[in-house]
Amino acid sequence: MTLLFPMNQPPSPGLYIVATPIGNLGDLTVRAADLLRAADLVLAEDKRVSLRLLAHIGAKVPMRTYNDHSDTADREAIVGRLASEVVALVSDAGTPLISDPGYKLVRDARIAGHNIVTLPGPCAAVAAMTVAGLPTDRFLFLGFLPPKEKARSDTIAEVAAIRATLVFYESGPRLATSLASLAARLGEREAAVARELTKMHEECVTGTLAELAGRYAEAPPRGEIVIVVGPPAEATAASEGDLDAALQAALAAGASPSRAAAAVAQELGVRRKRAYERALELGR
Template sequence: MTINIQKSFQQQERGTLYLVATPIGNLEDITFRAVKTLKEADLVAAEDTRQTRKLLTHFEISTRLVSYHEHNKQASGPELVRLMEEGQTVALVSDAGMPAISDPGSELAALAIEHGIPVVPIPGANAALSALIMSGLPTDRFHFVGFLPRDRKAVQETLDEVKGLKATLLFYESPHRVAKTLEAMAGKLGDRRVALVRELTKRYEEAVRGTISECLAYLEEHPAQGEYCLVVEGSEGSGALQEEGEWWTELAPEEHVYYYERQQHSRKDSIKLAAMDRKIPKRELYNQLL
């Protein structure tokens, strides 16, 4: 591997790839520098051109808009690099927040670097970090996971990979999957403290803080709405389950449920958590307790 050294602001014949942060909710999230960069770029490459066009119109930006997303990156990426090699500047944006995080922008950045094109960040709002700092959980170490896989087995494998980390864990999740994701976390990580953060920087911004079981109970009464950031405490937190492996195997069903009741969980939530541990339906555990 050849070392790569970038001097971002030295004059050069090639163009530049600017990674421009856009609002995550409130339009005032955008920075003056971001607006200036979008106005001065030769092209704005967007994940969703319809969404970005609304932003450009609001700030009276007339820069040419092109599409770059997961489904056209193989063709669009090399073409954008070719234009930058000819001296044009490209401002890459995602639908919200920092590009190249949980989107194909990272691949365009890598391709540009491979071709000797400067990659310059224009920092701004980021949902995961915003959720972290308002969560009340430790911020000295954190690990970004992003969206969990769709496949149930892959979800379990991913949670196995991170369950021993001492760092606070950051996830993204859609509203129709957030409850299932929390249930999977309870089974693999234990009943840790968590913050469910949604609608960041918008009018209905909300943070629900508590243990995983408490947040699951809350969602039963208040159905999930909007995109979520899940902030989960690390393996050494006060609510994190410290036991390794299937620690409950020597416990009778009633003792297993009582373990969670001693941690101030309701009877209902204790049964739900014990059923998750045992990987059986709640109804089956109810029957065993009769």
């Protein structure tokens, strides 16, 4: 096997963002394995998890914890080593910084003028989209939904009208609740629940949000989960008859042409100018 970094040409000092397997250890790239063996330090979200990966590739490298609890002093100490050492940042699974800590470290390293290199690889969000059978030309990754009901509902409402596939991470115990919240706010959209990707019990279950919420209500699944929700259906353009009927109803209820136009434009998704001009015609 040809090494990416031959012994006479070791990697340059700096920060290396290294994607790791989301389940199947065979998904670690050759380039990532070579870099991890050559590193002076591995920054691990959980050292116990990363130790298994390093043992798998025969790498004996010092590790330091870097996670959500790491503070400014931790980052300063790490950045201080980048001028002379090869430091690899890994997460427990997948690509670092994708719903994982790390962007502040990358930002500080860049400000300090250090070498920053990414070694791409597995990512659960992208893997789930490839098997979900939903549009992938536009997507929005939202990480984990808030645990509290109001915050969760507000977050979903903010993205309800976005014409893109939505991607969320979720845990087994919270899956049915999150699916029910999505169904309540987004309606009967097609969706997929991808679970344990690349592992022995990998599955991808599809259906409407309501169907999936019912499926998992009584039997919360185990493992790492990704929810993929299709974009809203294409809105049907309002006809002249629809516009006239809505405006006439508003005018008959006592609304002024301006107020009737504003309400109907929002209801039917038509331009306010068009609705107002028609309201004036009907009023005459």
